[in-house]
Amino acid sequence: MIELENVSKYFGDTRVLDGVTGKVNRGEIFAVIGPSGSGKSTLLRLIDLLDTPTGGTIRVDGTDIHTEHEKSLSVRRMMGMVFQKPAVFNATVAENIAVGLRFRGADKNKIDARIKEALDLVGLGGYGQRRARTLSGGEMQRVALARAMVIEPEILLLDEPTANLDPVSVAMIEDLVVRINRDLGTTIVFSTHDMYQGQRLAHRLGVLMNGVFAQVGTPREVFTLPASREVARFVGIENIVEGVVVSENGTSAVDAGGIRIRARSPFGAGEAICLCIRSEDIRIAPAIRGRRVFDGNILPGTVTSVVPRGPFSKVTVDCGFSLSSILSWKKVDDLNLREGREVVVSFSPESVHVVRRE
Amino acid sequence: MIELENVSKYFGDTRVLDGVTGKVNRGEIFAVIGPSGSGKSTLLRLIDLLDTPTGGTIRVDGTDIHTEHEKSLSVRRMMGMVFQKPAVFNATVAENIAVGLRFRGADKNKIDARIKEALDLVGLGGYGQRRARTLSGGEMQRVALARAMVIEPEILLLDEPTANLDPVSVAMIEDLVVRINRDLGTTIVFSTHDMYQGQRLAHRLGVLMNGVFAQVGTPREVFTLPASREVARFVGIENIVEGVVVSENGTSAVDAGGIRIRARSPFGAGEAICLCIRSEDIRIAPAIRGRRVFDGNILPGTVTSVVPRGPFSKVTVDCGFSLSSILSWKKVDDLNLREGREVVVSFSPESVHVVRRE
Amino acid sequence: MYEIVEGFLEAIRLIVTLDPNVMAIAVRSIIISLTATIIASLFAIPLGAAINFGTFPGRKSLINLIQTLYSLPTVIVGLLIFLLISRVGPFGFMRLLFTPTAMIIAQTVLIIPIMTGLTISALSGVDPVIRDTLRSLGATKLQFLTNVIKEARFAILATVAVGFGRAISEVGAAILVGGNIAAASFASSTRVLTTAISLETSMGNISQSIALGIVLLVIALGVNLAIAAVQHR
Amino acid sequence: MYEIVEGFLEAIRLIVTLDPNVMAIAVRSIIISLTATIIASLFAIPLGAAINFGTFPGRKSLINLIQTLYSLPTVIVGLLIFLLISRVGPFGFMRLLFTPTAMIIAQTVLIIPIMTGLTISALSGVDPVIRDTLRSLGATKLQFLTNVIKEARFAILATVAVGFGRAISEVGAAILVGGNIAAASFASSTRVLTTAISLETSMGNISQSIALGIVLLVIALGVNLAIAAVQHR
Amino acid sequence: TTTDQTPAEKQQLRIATTTSLYDTKLLDHLTPIFEEKYNAEVLIVSGGTGKAIEYGQRGDVDVLMVHDRAREDAFLADGYGVNRRVFAYNYFVVIGPESDPAGIKGMGPVQAFKTIYAAGESNTPGVTFISRGDASGTHSKEQAIWKAAGFNYSTDIQGNDWYQEAGTGMGATIAMTNEKQAYALSDIGTFLAYKGDVDLVALVDEGDALLNVYCAMQINPEKYPDTNIALAKEWTNFLISDEIQQEIASFGVAEYGQPLFYAAQNDWEKIGVTEAEVKDPVA
Numbered sequence A, B: 001m002i003e004l005e006n007v008s009k010y011f012g013d014t015r016v017l018d019g020v021t022g023k024v025n026r027g028e029i030f031a032v033i034g035p036s037g038s039g040k041s042t043l044l045r046l047i048d049l050l051d052t053p054t055g056g057t058i059r060v061d062g063t064d065i066h067t068e069h070e071k072s073l074s075v076r077r078m079m080g081m082v083f084q085k086p087a088v089f090n091a092t093v094a095e096n097i098a099v100g101l102r103f104r105g106a107d108k109n110k111i112d113a114r115i116k117e118a119l120d121l122v123g124l125g126g127y128g129q130r131r132a133r134t135l136s137g138g139e140m141q142r143v144a145l146a147r148a149m150v151i152e153p154e155i156l157l158l159d160e161p162t163a164n165l166d167p168v169s170v171a172m173i174e175d176l177v178v179r180i181n182r183d184l185g186t187t188i189v190f191s192t193h194d195m196y197q198g199q200r201l202a203h204r205l206g207v208l209m210n211g212v213f214a215q216v217g218t219p220r221e222v223f224t225l226p227a228s229r230e231v232a233r234f235v236g237i238e239n240i241v242e243g244v245v246v247s248e249n250g251t252s253a254v255d256a257g258g259i260r261i262r263a264r265s266p267f268g269a270g271e272a273i274c275l276c277i278r279s280e281d282i283r284i285a286p287a288i289r290g291r292r293v294f295d296g297n298i299l300p301g302t303v304t305s306v307v308p309r310g311p312f313s314k315v316t317v318d319c320g321f322s323l324s325s326i327l328s329w330k331k332v333d334d335l336n337l338r339e340g341r342e343v344v345v346s347f348s349p350e351s352v353h354v355v356r357r358e
Numbered sequence C, D: 001m002y003e004i005v006e007g008f009l010e011a012i013r014l015i016v017t018l019d020p021n022v023m024a025i026a027v028r029s030i031i032i033s034l035t036a037t038i039i040a041s042l043f044a045i046p047l048g049a050a051i052n053f054g055t056f057p058g059r060k061s062l063i064n065l066i067q068t069l070y071s072l073p074t075v076i077v078g079l080l081i082f083l084l085i086s087r088v089g090p091f092g093f094m095r096l097l098f099t100p101t102a103m104i105i106a107q108t109v110l111i112i113p114i115m116t117g118l119t120i121s122a123l124s125g126v127d128p129v130i131r132d133t134l135r136s137l138g139a140t141k142l143q144f145l146t147n148v149i150k151e152a153r154f155a156i157l158a159t160v161a162v163g164f165g166r167a168i169s170e171v172g173a174a175i176l177v178g179g180n181i182a183a184a185s186f187a188s189s190t191r192v193l194t195t196a197i198s199l200e201t202s203m204g205n206i207s208q209s210i211a212l213g214i215v216l217l218v219i220a221l222g223v224n225l226a227i228a229a230v231q232h233r
Numbered sequence E: 001t002t003t004d005q006t007p008a009e010k011q012q013l014r015i016a017t018t019t020s021l022y023d024t025k026l027l028d029h030l031t032p033i034f035e036e037k038y039n040a041e042v043l044i045v046s047g048g049t050g051k052a053i054e055y056g057q058r059g060d061v062d063v064l065m066v067h068d069r070a071r072e073d074a075f076l077a078d079g080y081g082v083n084r085r086v087f088a089y090n091y092f093v094v095i096g097p098e099s100d101p102a103g104i105k106g107m108g109p110v111q112a113f114k115t116i117y118a119a120g121e122s123n124t125p126g127v128t129f130i131s132r133g134d135a136s137g138t139h140s141k142e143q144a145i146w147k148a149a150g151f152n153y154s155t156d157i158q159g160n161d162w163y164q165e166a167g168t169g170m171g172a173t174i175a176m177t178n179e180k181q182a183y184a185l186s187d188i189g190t191f192l193a194y195k196g197d198v199d200l201v202a203l204v205d206e207g208d209a210l211l212n213v214y215c216a217m218q219i220n221p222e223k224y225p226d227t228n229i230a231l232a233k234e235w236t237n238f239l240i241s242d243e244i245q246q247e248i249a250s251f252g253v254a255e256y257g258q259p260l261f262y263a264a265q266n267d268w269e270k271i272g273v274t275e276a277e278v279k280d281p282v283a
């Protein structure tokens, strides 16, 4: 449906995109995730013909949209976009939502029906006659979504569509996005800085970093097998430890600052690598003397901090290097974890993901 | 430091705030959380003297800021604010940050030093000469934060300060907020729709709903003992089950649509209540026949959905009513959970929080 | 100074008694200047929009040129139109000179530059996200323009107010191509308020001039109130 | 039509040869209208800002009144100033009539309404969040105003361009209070380009009028280029 | 003109004059001579007769130069002016298209006006009369001729379809007359200035009724003591001096092939004024 071929965009001397290549399939939900300033908005704007790439080609259904100007309008009418900081027209909410339909010459009854439907869908039923300018940030965002949605585009581009919303509204919008995709077959490309949102919604995601897609894949691939240390960090792997592969029988061993860690890796001895371990995969137990039956990595250490995080606590242990684990509050209380306490940290070789260090 | 007394704000006939009462202590980080449109921005704007309340009093250090007009400027100069959709001046980034200092007549050397320092703190070192209008959403937000920060206000008001940021930047900003509070003793009031952020940063939080603070308390209080069903829902308690208290010996029992549930509650027999149970506290086991040794609630049911959520999966079980649990992917695989599978759901009476139904 | 007071009283008298002579002149002024303003708007607003949103070489120079034309003296506009429509001019056959039509043409030409320039200013003030939103909603060029103009309606109508103000208050072009004729029939007369004021002034009737000036301002007030009513809708 | 061509050639000749007579008139026009524009800006911009950001009863009526004054004919402005500064007027003792100072005063008064009105438009276009940001950064009233104006500098300078255009192109007030005097000394003369054009026209020298009109436009172009240079900084 | 380093030392003389006189450039020709002779600076403002008189009445000028006997007398009678001196005269002309549809060529002015009236009333094609209609000296003269022809101006003449009031200056009126190929009354100076650009001819240029007499008056120093009394007197005397009378008589000959003005000095009887008014220097 959408093919990006070596797309680049410079603003003056600033290279924002520098050879983005990828493909979004028809009917797919594709997330563009990446740090602030990585060019997510820029990429979506290029797709929506709001800006011109410095180089490369963007094809929609085979049409090179930036050269075949005579098709511009029809290409654009295939798409709907919600901007990162949406702006509303100085009119009522209903008139705001009607704009796209009016552009397409829809008749009044149809427009009215659609507006009502859309407002209900985004949870703003009854807001039709309000002046859009007086809405709160989150309400505006939902109006913008409704406005893009009512035209039933083939491609929906959403630039951080829930950045201003509370969790209940986020859930509602996410639900809506999934339903639009499922019921209408709309191809959806959205950007987000919330990788969990990427994971919840997207069939595939592209991680935009340093002007290119550092990795494209299913959420599970990206989350469990990040392609690089940066991606690992970005997708929330909190434990990233530098080391060097030391060849050994069967599974490889890694030397991380003098400490031996067992892991599976495709890299040969002597290679500089990073170990990525999710907090959830790290267990913490009281520092009981004596050997425990566990075919993995067991490291003694000292708790350095315990901080709340949602319904959990994040416990950081110094065992030569820092490792963090996520535990329920109850567990923290049960184990009586606090700063300075001696514990053992354990994790299996399978939960260690190894990436090359650059 | 800041006292809100019965503060109300109507826009025409719309009652946005309708008697907000509360107190922010000196040196405290106070979060205002609440759904979209609940009036968080409105409240912050009233504190920053950008709008006038319809009724009630706001006192800062004992000064009724909305009546003692001669003190307006000095009160305002005690405060710095970052807006939900920050706007930058059409000038360079450095000039943007300098504005507040220039207003206070700071000298050039000091301004330059502070700008550099602030840019480094928000991770925009070297951006000083960029035109602020060309920044990305997240970059602008950070400029706005730096701009409010350099004036070293006694009170910092942040309206959803990280709504446009990626997780790495969010972590950086959160860190910064904590440091400003700790190192400079700045009182910080921020609004957020991310309750986990509220929890991570705030000493206390106020849950704004229907025009009032539905609950004010420490994060732990609000998260574990929400004052009402709405608060419970808002702070992410996914399992909320309606029932009626049925008196019994010792701990009370609740009848939830014919199913008996044991819980501790202060309510008398016959009262209509809601049971709030965190997903994390719900265990799922294979439906093994025979009695298990567990002094709690054990309910048989059928899995209705398994959806990924971050590094976990959310498993929903129908056991007369719906209950969801959060399990690691590995556990889901181990138990072979998928739609239609029969399981038993268990949770302890202690993990049930009971609120009155209204 | 007593002439000012006298002028005020005279103005009130003229308005209250609906002095037929003055009313005819006032009505002619309104018809001519309002028509010119409407025609000029039809040119200037689309033109301003095209320039504001266009990306063509020389765009900035064009804007400078338009701003320069703000300074075009009304007499020069009058002269140019005069040369074009006088009997020996290229459009002489239309016999337009010294008719209200000629005055409408001259005033239209006179205010097009300033209306175009102010339209550009007004539109350049529209939030870029609004512009992007319209584009992304699939607006055709025309839909885009009408909607951006609608969004900037406050400033655009202020532009119209400026145009009308300039049209109804100018005298140089009106007198050159109109001639300030007081003929027997309404349609062949070309005396409007400003040319009448200028005549009274040249005759030394200061209070009569001021009275007519006040009548003109009353008319302008009416037109502006009408514009404001549209603006705040 | 050949007058237009002739006017062009004559304009080129006047400019190339720096015709001393025309140069004196042109320089006088620039001095007078630029001074008037600067003085008017000093009044109109703060006034416009005060009205735009003020919340006082009658604010909307005041804006309507200002827009109405766009239509104030230059002759009426000239007459009012004339009555004030003529020998028997209240300021007659200052002997300002028929001096360039009087012309500056008249042009200043003439363009203050439009500059004030356009300043209001310009400032009302500034993003409300920018305004809130300035306030929250602890701006005093003055700091607030200067910074908002800086933010709206594009539109504000466009306003200045409009004011200058109106000042340099008007003739009614200039001739009434200035008198179009061609005296032997530069300082006592009050002939400016527009009054000279009007004189040439009344004498039937159409191509000379057009030539002077072109000189005027060249000056306006220069001023606008200067304004544009500031605008785009 | 000598360039002057210290203009403050120079005395200034302010003169209000009617447009028709000013536009002939006669004054531009005379002032340098005066300025040199009296080390003065002359400031001239021109306007319609009414406006010029207004300037005089308010004391904004030192000298008034007009050509409207009736209003001059009123001005003097009201005590605003003193020391009127007549310095030049010429004749108005009745101009019209060469085709002359009313057939007035060669008639006397009064007869011509009667003929135009008759032709206008009988709707003769192409007969239109354009009047200045601006209460100027020329307009006054036109009204006087209508009166002399036996008509009541406001009831018989104004409001007719063939009679249009231009309400503007002489130049614009000539342009309009040319455009409409109509008749009009013009001063000779302005007509000569326009002659090359228009298809109009002077159909009637003789007759006492067309007499156009220019005078200068000093503003009454008793009313406005701080006018420049001395220079005003000098100016008046300068105008009626022999040397300047000759300048006036020869002015324009080079350019138009005929003089624009006649010197008043020796023709006081012909133009109906006293000898004192053309000859006696102001004391």
Ligand SMILES: Nc1ncnc2c1ncn2[C@@H]1O[C@H](COP(=O)(O)OP(=O)(O)OP(=O)(O)O)[C@@H](O)[C@H]1O
Residues within 6 Å of the ligand: A011, A012, A014, A016, A034, A035, A036, A037, A038, A039, A040, A041, A042, A043, A084, A193, B134, B135, B136, B137, B138, B139, B164, B165, B166
């Ligand atoms: N018009 C422009 N001129 C110059 N630089 C620009 C322009 N627009 C964007 N940029 C720069 O390009 C980079 C990418 O911007 P973009 O808005 O695409 O980032 P983003 O990934 O959407 O970031 P965020 O998550 O903060 O919204 C940023 O560094 C930004 O400053």
Ligand SMILES: Nc1ncnc2c1ncn2[C@@H]1O[C@H](COP(=O)(O)OP(=O)(O)OP(=O)(O)O)[C@@H](O)[C@H]1O
Residues within 6 Å of the ligand: A134, A135, A136, A137, A138, A139, A164, A165, A166, B011, B014, B016, B034, B035, B036, B037, B038, B039, B040, B041, B042, B043, B084, B193
């Ligand atoms: N000027 C105004 N006129 C009318 N209604 C307004 C105005 N400003 C805000 N509101 C309404 O007040 C309510 C609260 O707005 P506010 O911006 O304070 O909400 P919020 O809690 O900050 O929401 P969000 O999380 O979406 O930013 C909203 O329903 C909004 O539409």
Ligand SMILES: [Mg+2]
Residues within 6 Å of the ligand: A040, A041, A042, A084, A159, B136, B137, B138
């Ligand atoms: Mg972005």
Ligand SMILES: [Mg+2]
Residues within 6 Å of the ligand: A136, A137, A138, B040, B041, B042, B084, B159
């Ligand atoms: Mg908000």
